[in-house]
Amino acid sequence: MRLRCLAAGLLIASSIAGAQTTTHNPPAILIKGGQLVDGTGSSPRKADLLIENGIITKIAATFDATEMGNTMTIDATGKVVAPGFIDTHAHGDPRDEAAAFENFLAQGVTTICLGQDGSSVRVAEMEKWMRSIDENPTGPNIVLFVGQGTIRDESGTKLSENPTPEQLTTMRNLSEQAMKMGCFGMTTGLEYQPGLFAKAEELRMVAEPVGAHGGLVMSHLRTEDDDQLFAAMRELFDQGRAAKVPVHVSHLKSVYGKGAPRAEEILAFMDKARANGDRITADVYPYEASFTGLAILFPAWALPPNKYDEVVATKRDELAQYLRNRITKRNGPAATLFGTGGDAGKTLEQVAKETGKPFEDVLIEKGPDGGSAAYFIMDEALRQRLMADPHVNICSDGSPTMRHPRGYGSFAKVIREQVTDRKTMTLEQAVHKMSGLAAETIGLTAQKRGELKEGWAADVVIFDPPKVKDTATFENPKQLAEGFDIVIINGQITRQDGKMAGKLNGRMLRKR
Numbered sequence: 001m002r003l004r005c006l007a008a009g010l011l012i013a014s015s016i017a018g019a020q021t022t023t024h025n026p027p028a029i030l031i032k033g034g035q036l037v038d039g040t041g042s043s044p045r046k047a048d049l050l051i052e053n054g055i056i057t058k059i060a061a062t063f064d065a066t067e068m069g070n071t072m073t074i075d076a077t078g079k080v081v082a083p084g085f086i087d088t089h090a091h092g093d094p095r096d097e098a099a100a101f102e103n104f105l106a107q108g109v110t111t112i113c114l115g116q117d118g119s120s121v122r123v124a125e126m127e128k129w130m131r132s133i134d135e136n137p138t139g140p141n142i143v144l145f146v147g148q149g150t151i152r153d154e155s156g157t158k159l160s161e162n163p164t165p166e167q168l169t170t171m172r173n174l175s176e177q178a179m180k181m182g183c184f185g186m187t188t189g190l191e192y193q194p195g196l197f198a199k200a201e202e203l204r205m206v207a208e209p210v211g212a213h214g215g216l217v218m219s220h221l222r223t224e225d226d227d228q229l230f231a232a233m234r235e236l237f238d239q240g241r242a243a244k245v246p247v248h249v250s251h252l253k254s255v256y257g258k259g260a261p262r263a264e265e266i267l268a269f270m271d272k273a274r275a276n277g278d279r280i281t282a283d284v285y286p287y288e289a290s291f292t293g294l295a296i297l298f299p300a301w302a303l304p305p306n307k308y309d310e311v312v313a314t315k316r317d318e319l320a321q322y323l324r325n326r327i328t329k330r331n332g333p334a335a336t337l338f339g340t341g342g343d344a345g346k347t348l349e350q351v352a353k354e355t356g357k358p359f360e361d362v363l364i365e366k367g368p369d370g371g372s373a374a375y376f377i378m379d380e381a382l383r384q385r386l387m388a389d390p391h392v393n394i395c396s397d398g399s400p401t402m403r404h405p406r407g408y409g410s411f412a413k414v415i416r417e418q419v420t421d422r423k424t425m426t427l428e429q430a431v432h433k434m435s436g437l438a439a440e441t442i443g444l445t446a447q448k449r450g451e452l453k454e455g456w457a458a459d460v461v462i463f464d465p466p467k468v469k470d471t472a473t474f475e476n477p478k479q480l481a482e483g484f485d486i487v488i489i490n491g492q493i494t495r496q497d498g499k500m501a502g503k504l505n506g507r508m509l510r511k512r
């Protein structure tokens, strides 16, 4: 299948079963003969779908375009037609060379949510940032969340444990401004600086404007360690209740937790809170390794505002002991795979062997700012059970540059693994978790995105499910996924047959 534009405004021929019509731009697109998996979770049905000016204008059992001139026909016989996928937790900067985000497009993702883990563009620069995307379209559509950590920095609170009343008011005002500019909500990163300094009152105040504007608070919890997971979730649910805002657990997982029964307990904990009126959702990425900065391994007392050099000079033995215990608990040094710097691609165990040093000394020398790593700390059975929950959608937590396959493989992996190979999910369930459910969770259904319906935005993917494959691995993490034949964003073909096609058409989406 190759789309060739022989001459602007003359003929566009799509080789999907030789479909062709005369047209001028932008042509309407008629997708004929496909199995519609519409994103709501309902069963596939055969239907034709017409796209005009970026909108799905008609869905019908069969549709005759002969009287319609100006239309490009795509024969999708034997293929699935689905809403473009929505990644509720993504990373990357659209203003740099990553603007195309082909890593996401190749997975069928047509919208990504940025500003994660408490860190976003500053509120003072947000309007300009959004306008720059209006002026320079991206690959996928962009949804922005404001970062609580960013607001904390911007308010001058920074690493202070006790913000002044003025600082609290400033944080609340920044949150309000961000929501008025069109953010879909706020993210927190309570396991990271400066979020880890935030306490209940601050978390309530900064989230209230989010609730008032109908937004969502997404949280990288204070800890994801199994033994403290419920307390960390409780803190988020309390924030939601106090600030009257729905909350979302980002990349739900249990570090060290094992087995499906443990997942059942975690889900039951969430169900119980839901039964008490809390509005709670979560997303999961389909890998057993996390990826983040080495600071995640270090104790708070080795992080700013404390000076790392001084900590090493005065408490080296204590730090070594802490790191030894922490790594042992996190499945040992073979389970930490460096992703940046000269040791990228090597495990902590390998580096320790090569340098002849105990692994804790390797970490002490690198320090908390010494790069990032993948950590093989999750249990597959537990993760799969979490992923199956009806309130859990799929995310990648990936980026174009991160040395972790999730940025290139997540959505394709779920289809290959859960739908094609193991049959633990139906295609319509998987698609729902990647589109309709995600849209509903972040508030995009109100903008008519995330499902295939008449009058809704034409973000559409066409694929043959058994051909969908994630090819990215931990050894070669930056390999594009395969099998999404056509990716349509805002009514225009953006990627086709494994190649970018034409100009970027992703938009800055603003909450209205």
Ligand SMILES: [Zn+2]
Pocket: 117, 220, 250, 251
């Ligand atoms: Zn995170």
